Amino acid sequence: MYRIICLCCCLFTALPACAFSVTFxxxxxxxxxxxxxxxxxMEAAASDLDIRLNVLYSERQHPRSVALARQIIALPPAQRPDYVIFSNDYATGPELLRLFNSAGIKSFMAFSAREKPVDHAGIGTPRQQYPLWLGSLEPRAEDAGYLTAKALIARGRAAHLARSxxxxxxxxxxGDRSTPSSLARSEGMHRAVAEAGDVQLLQEVYASWEQARAAEQGRWLYLRYPQAHLVWAGNDLMAFGAMDAWRAQGGTPGKNGFFSGINTSEQALAALGDGTLSALAGGHFIAGAWALVLLYDYHHGRDFADEGLELARPMFTLFDTRSAARFNQRYHDLDFSRVxxxxxxxxxNPQLSRYNFDFKQLLQ
Known part of the structure; x- marks a missing residue:
């Protein structure tokens, strides 16, 4: 099994000869x-597909993503990866595209792609302004916001909450105001609220995906809106922060306050099981592994362009207690070698006519 290389100090080593190499x-x-x-x-997919994978963490410091890109480019040509995968978190994508294209390194966006439909950064579409930008694959993030908000609203109705x-x-x-996946999750939530007809969104805030910040925001939100008993969150950590604040004021999540989250952490799945979390969607972490499948095919002469260069595919699953238990049984140790x-x-598999990247199939 190939090892993920976590480089806090950006220690790069020469890549030995192999089928091809990818840095994420x-x-x-x-x-x-x-x-x-x-x-x-991604490590499991790389092992199956004979890909040499390096993973470098920016530690949620978005300028660090650019610094890592510059260090990759500074490597001797023989030590550079064949492909680089990165995410457009905090709108760093355009600068990374420019750097890798100028250096002659093929690149691919995963998880968060460019903002659409408006191209505020002026980067165009893949293989045009930046010919070595091969494409992008992202989970259809609006699904996560929509599914969790819809389930949360249904839970609120079932609890016969007081209405204003x-x-x-x-x-x-x-999450934040600039990452496309964050914006799409919010759009899904807004769509569910609009469809419901009997729900009022009082305020939307941004906690930068952090539990502590969500707890701080929750404290003053609950003081400002004491009649609110439904809290939608863009990830699990922010849901936990909101729940912490609810408990601090004497409330009980799942009893007199209802919360939703996104992700498949062990803590989130357990919270869904014990009822403190009322709605949970996840599975989208698999996008990087699917990106490696696309690059494997591209590298071996089967271009994914026939399905599109900017792919947004269903990957989110709305978990219930049964599917959460199944996920824990199969993947609780984060070992995806079973796939x-x-x-x-x-x-x-030449008989395949279309890629299927839905996470549900990995729970069957």
Missing amino acids: INPGKSDEVYWLTASRA GGKLQLLAIS DFRRYSKVL
Whole structure:
């Protein structure tokens, strides 16, 4: 099994001869459950596909992503990776594209791609202004916001919560204002609220994906809106922070306050099981592994362009207690070697006509 190389000081080593090499600039922290899970899934896919994988963590310091890119470019040509995968978290994508294209290194966006439909950064589409930008693959993030908000609203209705002006009162704690996946999750939440008709979104704040910051925001939100008993959160950590603040004021999550989250951390799955978390979606960590499947096929002459260069595919699953237990049983140790990633490659399975990147299939 190939080892993930976590470089806090950016120690690069020569890559030995192999089929091809990929470096992933991970925007998260090396001890952050979601991004560690994403890296472990990529490690399993790389092992199956004979890819040499390096993972470098920017530790949620977005200028560090650019610094890592510059250090990759500074390597002697023989030591550079064949491909670099990165995310457009905190809108770092355009600068990374420019750097890698100028250096002659093929690149691919995963997890968060460019902001659409408006191209504020002026980077265009893949293989045009930046010919070595091969494409992008991102989970259809709006699904996560929509599914969790819809389930949260249903839970609020079932609890017969008191209504103000005939409507349930909801608060939202989103990730950030610049990452496309964060914006899409929020859009999904807004769509669910609009469809419901009996829900009022009182305020949406941004906690930068952090538990402590969400707890701080929750404290003053609950004082400002004492009639609100539904809290939608853009990830699990922010949901936990909101729940911490709810407990601090004497409330009980799952009893008189209802919360939703996104991700598949052990803590989130346990909270869903014990009822303190009312709605949970996840599975999107697998996007990096699917990106390696696409690059494997591209490298071996089967271009994914026939399905599109900017792919946004269903990857989120709305968990219930049964599917959460199944996930824990199969992947609680973050060992994804049970998945045969070779079966999803068109090169290795010529009968495949379309990529299937839905996470549900990995729970069957």
